[in-house]
Amino acid sequence: MVTIASTVNGRSSPGILSRLKSRRYAAYWMVLPLVILIAGLVVYPFVYSVYLSFENKAETKFVGLKNYKRLLNYKTFWLVTGNSFRFTLTAVFFKATLGLILALILNNLPFGGQRIWRGVSLIPWVMPLALSSMGWWWIFEPTHSAINWIIVQFGGTPKPWLSDPFWARVSCIVTNIWFGTPFFMIMYLAGLKSIPESLYEAAQIDGARALQRFRYVTFPMLSKLIGITVMFSTIVTFANFDIVRILTRGGPRYTTHLFGTYAFNIGIESGHLPRGSAVALFMFPVLGLAAFFILRNIARGEE
Amino acid sequence: MSKVSLENVCKNFGNVEAVSCFYLDVEDKEFLVLLGPSGCGKSTTLRMIAGLEELTEGNIYIGDKLVNDMPPRDRDIAMVFQDYALYPHMTVYHNMAFGLKLRKFPRTEIEQRVKEAADILGIQDLLERKPRELSGGQRQRVAVGRAIVRKPAVFLFDEPLSNLDAKLRGQMRAELSKLHDQLKTTIIYVTHDQVEAMTMGTKIVIMNEGIIHQVGSPMEIYDYPVNKFVGGFIGSPGMNFLSAKIVSEKSRLYVDTGGFQLLIPSKKNSFLESKTDQEVILGIRPEHIQDAVFTDETSITDSFKAVVEVVETLGAEVQLNVVSGEHDLIARVDPRTKAARHQEIELAVNMEKIHIFETEPPNERVKTEE
Secondary structure, three states, X not given: OHHHHHHHHHHOOOOXXXXXXXXXXXXXXXXXXXXXXXXHHHHHHHHHHHHHOOEOOOOOOEOOOHHHHHXXXXXXXXXXXXXXXXXXHHHHHHHXXXXXXXXHHHHOOOHHHHXXXXXXXXXXXXXXXXXXXXXXXXXXXXXXXXXXXXXXXXXXXXXXOOOOHHHHHHHHHHHHHHHHHHHHHHHHHHHHHOOOHHHHHHHHHHOOOHHHHHHHHHHHHHHHHHHHHHHHXXXXXXOOOHHHHHHXXXXXXXXXXXXXXXXXXXXXXXXXXXXXXXXXXXXHHHHHHHHHHHHHHHHHHXX | OOOEEEEEEEEEEOOEEEEEEEEEEEOOOOEEEEEOOOOOOHHHHHHHXXXXXXXXXXXXXXXXXXXXXXXXXXXXXXXXXXXXXXXOOOOHHHHHHHHHHHOOOOHHHHHHHHHHHHHHHOOHHHOOOOHHHOOXXXXXXXXXXXXXXXXXXXXXXEOOOOOOOHHHHHHHHHHHHHHHHHHXXXXXXXXXXXXXXXXXXXXXXXXXXXXXXXXXXXXXXXHOOOEHHHHHHOXXXXXXXXXXXXXXXXXXXXXXXXXXXXXXXXXXXXHHHHHOOOEEEEEEOHHHEEEHHHOOOOOOEEEEEXXXXXXXXXXXXXXXXXXXOOEEEEEEEOOOOOOOOOOEEEEEEEHHHOEEEEOOOOXXXXXXXX
């Protein structure tokens, strides 16, 4: 036993420096900056907010799950939960559908025009969301805004876009759809480009009309990409902050608050940071689930 | 009846003429091969018949129907693509059944037809698999299966064997020929591989740069190429071309390559007399150049001397790369040859099989017999 151990030791002590230089360790060195970055920007804030959510308002006492329990008894919290799901499901559904339609239209344009329109239709997505939300706020703003002006021109009665609960929700969702559709479109467009033309030709010869070609070739070939894109967008949409913050600030009467804006409202505006953290952490299961499905799909795709 | 007629058909892409106007009749039950180098317009022609490409001009008839404006699904055709174009998300069974399903065939008939086709192609065990779980050869069979379940009037094949390895390709050639006998339908087959064309085709159409050069049976095209392009394209290794001159000495005609002279058989004289003292291109197939020691007695030969550069022993024959004067030639000689590198050898040319081509494009063959 002893002799074996000593020979092993004798063989495997080439000095720290050369060990660091070996290929295996070089890989770790290369990912280290990213690990530090993620640890600093993701892991630390996450762990800290978990810790924070167990404290009292003054951050002086550990109170366990009290913040969470309190939230579950708030009517407003359940309103916000409903808002968040309604906002996410509606917006993602329309983004996914419109994105697909746009991608199909773009993909059928002749090549030159396709490039221009592809660029144009990406604009909403590359614009900073806070800025474009300001633009939309101006469009919806009840007194001097574009939509109401048009309605009045056609003899209608102006609507209180941002102060009626229903229309305020619609406005937020429309803005989100406007912002997020290009992402779907560009993903789908890439997917469409990867479907070999001969599949469509084979389907044409097999007797498929345009709609059938979509149903039996395009859609099944895109389905995995659609799944990943929808999941990815679900995460981003669910955690949205800018649009609601700028358009409605959660109003009227909390009817447009999402988890993100509500957490800000409680944590920063009302000064109860621990409870705000608890609100934000309620997003975690939903986002975690979506992330799980994405990673599983990607891993499957690589098989 | 599944005759296919192409009348004055042409295709331009923008200002580029892809296929020049031509007439072509494909008889019922014929195995027609469109043969030519890549970019010659053969695939475009096939795709026009399929309806995947619009005609710039002309008419296409399948059976008695004018199909110019008919979508592919109504043309009663089936096509096998170069990359097979199997639907990756469907099982083999559904790949084959798809066309029948869209045409609303009853389930039992679909099942029966797919089973029939699978039996013919030996893929009964693969029906539940997805295309990605199949080998290249198996995918090929599925692609053919998808075509035959429909029992179309015309089969179109677009280079279906070019993604297979050499051995499998040989096997599939034989199987496609058998299939043609079995199905008794018209087949139009595009390939750049002359071996496929020669072995399977009952009629070959040779195309180059959008122009049809020759239409004929494999042996017609091999024995009587209309021009230098066809002569050079058919046969492997390709025909030797030598710039030469027809000369007359003591009322005998010779073809003079500068380095050596070959006596033209007297029965060809009447055709070549008018070419006396003119530049021509002499075409000799490698298989018509023999080691003079092992010539067969029955043919009229004349010989020349050359230096051997490369000896390639292929077993059944030996391929020699030789140099004579300024000419490089390839000869396929008897395996008993004593030829060795850098040594002189006497080679005999089968003079009945030589071809004389014009020097001016399109390098037409000069007729040398009836």
